[in-house]
Amino acid sequence: MQDGRPDRIEGRHVNMPIELGSTMVFDTLSEFEAARDARYKSGTHYYGRYGNAATHKLEQMLAKLEGADAITLTSSGVAAITTTLMALTRPGSHLLVADNVYGNTRAFCDGLLTQQGVQVEYFDPMIGSAIGHLIREDTAAIMFESPGSGTFEMPDIRAIATAGKSANVPTILDNTWGTPVFSQPIALGVDIVVYSGSKYISGHSDCMLGVTASNATYAKVIRKAVMQIGDKTGGQEILLALRGLRTLKLRMEHIDAAGREMALWFADQPQVKTVLHPALPSCPGQENWARDFTGAAGLFGVVFHTSSERSVRAFVDALHHFGIGVSWGGYESLVLPVTPVRTATNWSETGQLVRFNIGLENVESLKSDLANALPLLDQ
Numbered sequence: 001m002q003d004g005r006p007d008r009i010e011g012r013h014v015n016m017p018i019e020l021g022s023t024m025v026f027d028t029l030s031e032f033e034a035a036r037d038a039r040y041k042s043g044t045h046y047y048g049r050y051g052n053a054a055t056h057k058l059e060q061m062l063a064k065l066e067g068a069d070a071i072t073l074t075s076s077g078v079a080a081i082t083t084t085l086m087a088l089t090r091p092g093s094h095l096l097v098a099d100n101v102y103g104n105t106r107a108f109c110d111g112l113l114t115q116q117g118v119q120v121e122y123f124d125p126m127i128g129s130a131i132g133h134l135i136r137e138d139t140a141a142i143m144f145e146s147p148g149s150g151t152f153e154m155p156d157i158r159a160i161a162t163a164g165k166s167a168n169v170p171t172i173l174d175n176t177w178g179t180p181v182f183s184q185p186i187a188l189g190v191d192i193v194v195y196s197g198s199k200y201i202s203g204h205s206d207c208m209l210g211v212t213a214s215n216a217t218y219a220k221v222i223r224k225a226v227m228q229i230g231d232k233t234g235g236q237e238i239l240l241a242l243r244g245l246r247t248l249k250l251r252m253e254h255i256d257a258a259g260r261e262m263a264l265w266f267a268d269q270p271q272v273k274t275v276l277h278p279a280l281p282s283c284p285g286q287e288n289w290a291r292d293f294t295g296a297a298g299l300f301g302v303v304f305h306t307s308s309e310r311s312v313r314a315f316v317d318a319l320h321h322f323g324i325g326v327s328w329g330g331y332e333s334l335v336l337p338v339t340p341v342r343t344a345t346n347w348s349e350t351g352q353l354v355r356f357n358i359g360l361e362n363v364e365s366l367k368s369d370l371a372n373a374l375p376l377l378d379q
């Protein structure tokens, strides 16, 4: 049978049935005890919170795609990030975090983690191997993102992973943008890959899911933390993710081509100052993308010449094909103005930054929608 499906499906359906349930029952007490003792292992059937047949199929399939020993699933991408950070830090430990991480990662680090006594230090995402100078005796982990949220700098993943390895400090990479179709961070030396399955993995904006991929040692610690906290993926979400994986490669190929076409189109518009798309030389770290990725996602930034917030609002409101909303990776194209938050580096652009998610629509329709709205931006 194919990956992501059980060996035998009752009836003749291609996909797995939705599996709902909390209590699982056993024929003997010894069988129950064996399952309880193995409850933190993927594939064990013990109680609904620890996963069921469909959960384990999704874990196996993602492990194969990531080249990981193990996968732990969570109820959202944020839960994958927060449980991993909680599992690896202690009161007093030092955590290195890239200055361009996803807003909620930053909020968690500055909020709950700091409250628990973790010392969070932000670093320049383009630091490369010099990250080694920031690693201390008490550094518990290095958290970074490929590329940075909103600003799209592509870090030197290999250099940061190598520095972490030589100091015995685990690296955690949020690779939501790259997906396992375009990059394999574990093969580049990263210890733990986290991502939001709510984006491209499920692919239709109808599912919330998080993924942590790692080797067996870290998986044990992270899985235990997720289970102890009680985070849990829903049965429907697991099936939507399994279904999404069936078309992931096809969707990513389309999105790669469409995203690059739109990014190049933006670069030709007189209102545009810089396009922050990791496959274009105008984006910091493009050489890292070219070396380590086989394609690009459809999410990128555009810095306009105008610094007028009012005219950017008028432009955004005038678009018909671009929904205004958070998240990305579904069918629909999206637009959102971004205000980068920095503490270790400076965001020096004076023009307004707007993030675009290119979906699966016809690119000519997207261009004509944008061409109608761009004149609303002040020069």
Ligand SMILES: Cc1ncc(COP(=O)(O)O)c(C=O)c1O
Pocket: 076, 077, 078, 079, 102, 145, 149, 174, 176, 177, 195, 196, 197, 198, 199, 208, 209, 210, 326, 327, 328
């Ligand atoms: C880079 C990145 N990581 C993580 C998340 C969080 O994922 P979720 O919305 O599934 O919690 C997001 C969501 O926008 C994101 O953009």
